[in-house]
Amino acid sequence: MHDTNDLKTQIQNKFSTENGTFALAFKTVEKDPIEILINADDVFHAASTMKTPVMVEAFKQQKAGRFNLDDSVIVKNEFKSIVDGSLFSLDISRDGGEQLYGFIGKKRKVYDLVYDMIIHSSNLATNIVIEYLGAENVTSTMRDLGALNIQVLRGVEDIKAFDEGLNNTTTARDLMIIFEKIASGQAVDQESSRKMINILFDQQYNEIIPALLPQDVRVAHKTGSISGVQHDSGIVFLPDGRKYVLVLLSKNLENSDSAVKMMAEISLMLYQFIQ
Numbered sequence: 001m002h003d004t005n006d007l008k009t010q011i012q013n014k015f016s017t018e019n020g021t022f023a024l025a026f027k028t029v030e031k032d033p034i035e036i037l038i039n040a041d042d043v044f045h046a047a048s049t050m051k052t053p054v055m056v057e058a059f060k061q062q063k064a065g066r067f068n069l070d071d072s073v074i075v076k077n078e079f080k081s082i083v084d085g086s087l088f089s090l091d092i093s094r095d096g097g098e099q100l101y102g103f104i105g106k107k108r109k110v111y112d113l114v115y116d117m118i119i120h121s122s123n124l125a126t127n128i129v130i131e132y133l134g135a136e137n138v139t140s141t142m143r144d145l146g147a148l149n150i151q152v153l154r155g156v157e158d159i160k161a162f163d164e165g166l167n168n169t170t171t172a173r174d175l176m177i178i179f180e181k182i183a184s185g186q187a188v189d190q191e192s193s194r195k196m197i198n199i200l201f202d203q204q205y206n207e208i209i210p211a212l213l214p215q216d217v218r219v220a221h222k223t224g225s226i227s228g229v230q231h232d233s234g235i236v237f238l239p240d241g242r243k244y245v246l247v248l249l250s251k252n253l254e255n256s257d258s259a260v261k262m263m264a265e266i267s268l269m270l271y272q273f274i275q
Helices: 005-015 047-063 098-103 110-119 123-133 135-145 159-163 172-183 190-201 256-274
Strands: 021-028 035-038 072-074 107-109 218-226 229-237 243-251
Touching (some): 005 035, 005 256, 021 172, 021 256, 035 172, 047 135, 047 190, 047 229, 072 110, 098 123, 110 123, 123 135, 135 172, 172 190, 172 243, 190 218, 243 256
Antiparallel strands (some): 021 035, 021 243, 072 107, 218 229, 229 243
């Protein structure tokens, strides 16, 4: 049995080299899992990590027969604030999925929107998908999976909601639970979980969990960042078939770039520990 106490201390020491607040949840996906939790129940602004729960809900509603992921919807850039129903639009200059803006007024498959939401972290795709699924349904499904604290209240850039403190929030433990369900084929069903993993494999933002890992290690993951916040969460697949879930969350960062490097180093430490 691996002794995790030394490693946990090393990680905490590494966290303390940066100004900010950090959380970690690590768990091997096997019969007798190894688990390391640091500040795992602290609440963080979810940023774009909430897009993984939204993807789970999309596959769940497809399985329930509500729609097919190959169905098309109109791409639009007008959404209602959850505060008062007033309309707002997204700013293309603040969106990682800017290519979608060329499709406004045209149709796109729901699957393509979900894919853009994950791999490019497209905020426009996210808001369209959340409006289609219902944010409350996403949160309800997370409760069913055993994630008891994560809150998906709304889409992105609802400034009125932000000003009132109505934000999407998460804990490291909850994201670990969600990715564990995906990794073990229990998020919706085996087939849906496999398809979600394949989407997560195509992630375009790879500065944290995968950054320092060997080329033959594959990571199915979703990042999130806003000012002073850098997150990464996902499943690490080793060449020998083993896998583990890792969630790294941060807030109140003084220097985001050096915090990202430090979190990438922690990801490498955990990989080396598992070896």
